[in-house]
Amino acid sequence: MSIPRPEGGDINIGHSIMAEGWTLYAFSTLVIAARVYTQVRLTRQFGTGDIVMIGALVFGLLQLTMQTLAFTHGWGRHFFFLSDSEKVNAMKMVFVSEPLAIMCSTLGRVSFMFLLLRLFGNTKGRRWFLYSLMAQQLIVNLFTSITIFTQCGNVHSLWNPVGEPSKCWSPDVQTDTGYVQGVFNSATDLILTVMPLRIFWTLQMDLKIKLGLAGLLGLSVFAFAASIVKTVMLKNLGERSDYTYNTVLFFRWVIVENTLVMVASSVPLLRPLFSAAKKTAMTHYGSNSAYELGSRQNGSTSFAYGKNTAKSHVEASSSEENILPIQKVPLGTKERVQHFGKGDVEQGVIKKEVQYQVKYETDPKAGLSAETTEWDAHSNGVAK
Numbered sequence: 001m002s003i004p005r006p007e008g009g010d011i012n013i014g015h016s017i018m019a020e021g022w023t024l025y026a027f028s029t030l031v032i033a034a035r036v037y038t039q040v041r042l043t044r045q046f047g048t049g050d051i052v053m054i055g056a057l058v059f060g061l062l063q064l065t066m067q068t069l070a071f072t073h074g075w076g077r078h079f080f081f082l083s084d085s086e087k088v089n090a091m092k093m094v095f096v097s098e099p100l101a102i103m104c105s106t107l108g109r110v111s112f113m114f115l116l117l118r119l120f121g122n123t124k125g126r127r128w129f130l131y132s133l134m135a136q137q138l139i140v141n142l143f144t145s146i147t148i149f150t151q152c153g154n155v156h157s158l159w160n161p162v163g164e165p166s167k168c169w170s171p172d173v174q175t176d177t178g179y180v181q182g183v184f185n186s187a188t189d190l191i192l193t194v195m196p197l198r199i200f201w202t203l204q205m206d207l208k209i210k211l212g213l214a215g216l217l218g219l220s221v222f223a224f225a226a227s228i229v230k231t232v233m234l235k236n237l238g239e240r241s242d243y244t245y246n247t248v249l250f251f252r253w254v255i256v257e258n259t260l261v262m263v264a265s266s267v268p269l270l271r272p273l274f275s276a277a278k279k280t281a282m283t284h285y286g287s288n289s290a291y292e293l294g295s296r297q298n299g300s301t302s303f304a305y306g307k308n309t310a311k312s313h314v315e316a317s318s319s320e321e322n323i324l325p326i327q328k329v330p331l332g333t334k335e336r337v338q339h340f341g342k343g344d345v346e347q348g349v350i351k352k353e354v355q356y357q358v359k360y361e362t363d364p365k366a367g368l369s370a371e372t373t374e375w376d377a378h379s380n381g382v383a384k
Contacts, residue, residue, distance in 0.1 A: 003241055013245070014076020017252050019364030021064050024259040032057050035266040038273045053266060056107035059100050066097035067251060070244075079242045081138050084162075090244045091159035094251075099145035101254045105185065105223075107143040108261035110134050112192055112220065117243065120199055137188060144181040148174065175234055182231030189224035189261075216271075219264035226257035342376045 032053055039046040067075065070093035074086040082090065113130050121127045149155050151174060154166035161168070196217040200210050230253040236246040 003080045005080055006242065006245070010077060010081040012076045013248050014071045017248055017255070018068060018365065020252065021067070021255045024255055025060060025064055028060070028259045028262045029057060031263050031266050031270075034273055037268050042272045042276060043269075047114070047118075049111045049118075051113040052107050052114065052209065053262065056104050056111060056262055057256075059107065060104035060262065063097045063100035063104060063258075064255065066093045066100065069093045070097070075244045076248050078245045082244060086162045087244070088163070094243070094247060095148065097251075098148050098222055102145050102252070103179075103259060104258045105261050106137050108258065108265050109137055109185075109188055112261075112265035113137075115265065116192070116195065133188060133191065136184065140181055140184045144177055147177050171237070171240055175237055178234040178237060179231060182190050182227060182234060186224060186227040186231060189220050189227050193218050193221045216268045219267060220261070223257055223260040223264055226253055226260055229253050230257050262330070300341060322342050335349055 014080050035051060035053065036046070039050050070090045073089040073093065074082040075094060079087060117127065117130050121130065149158070151167050152158055152168035154164055156164040157166040157168055197214050199215075200213050203210070226376045230250065233250045233253060236250045239246045
């Protein structure tokens with residue numbers, strides 16, 4: 001097959017994607033490292049979702065490594081100007097990188113689903129819905145990855161059709177398969193964006209908190225946009241006459257999508273880290289004076305008539321409390337929740353204050369004077 005000489009000469013557009021790709025993956029690595037630190041050291045909630053996210057990062061880094069090797073063999077230049085060995089090696093590395101890129105975004109979405117299960121999986125319907133979404137992601141994307149290497153009777157014909165020819169499917173098959181995969185992935189990103197927003201909107205909380213949490217868990221909307229752009233550009237995969245040049249812009253959006261999926265799935269878990277950093281940066285009284293002064297006043301032994309008293313206790317934190325600054329409050333109690341960082345009673349815990357107040361009037365016959373008696377929420381109703 002003759003390859004027409006392209007206009008513009010022997011240019012190379014691979015430099016920009018290499019710089020952008022490694023920058024985005026470096027940022028993603030920092031975010032995931034911060035996530036792991038938070039889950040292991042601060043909240044002690046390291047689990048399956050975190051392991052899956054680490055797997056996503058590994059696949060993503062392997063993808064970019066393969067594409068970097070392809071770049072050294074001419075990926076980013078027009079096919080016409082490459083030697084035979086450069087054509088074969090560049091195409092080989094690009095084909096190998098494709099399933100790695102697919103599994104990166106797949107595991108990133110699955111990791112986010114594990115987070116949603118911990119946050120909102122309190123009903124059977126939601127649990128089954130999220131599990132079915134996980135299954136859909138794994139099946140569709142694994143199938144797409146397999147079809148990449150089953151297009152030809154001899155897999156080597158994919159990148160060396162002249163030296164090792166065999167019967168192959170039409171390139172349109174890979175493109176059409178990619179369109180189906182892209183539709184499923186885009187729909188999944190949209191669902192993962194809308195689902196937490198819909199749940200938050202039904203909760204009884206301040207509008208500012210709703211918007212903040214919606215923004216925190218709604219970052220996948222950017223991955224949704226990148227997925228749509230990537231899907232539209234899938235046609236470039238079928239243009240084999242200038243494969244090393246035409247696929248560069250497509251894989252640029254693959255990298256953007258993958259890194260956005262990983263970052264959007266990890267940022268919601270960094271709230272305890274930000275809280276701990278804020279406590280460290282601020283002075284002791286600048287950050288906690290109001291809370292601690294209130295605690296000292298409440299901890300004194302004598303009070304005027306009608307003054308509130310309180311006792312505090314420590315509860316182990318959960319993933320929900322590390323993201324959602326809310327908690328169910330029993331009827332008749334006042335509750336305040338604060339996340340603790342290093343240097344407090346216990347790192348990675350929630351401190352809750354529950355107040356009860358009992359008032360009674362003077363009874364001259366019984367010799368009682370007007371008082372307020374303090375009750376501990378965990379003393380089973382025994383006055384202190």
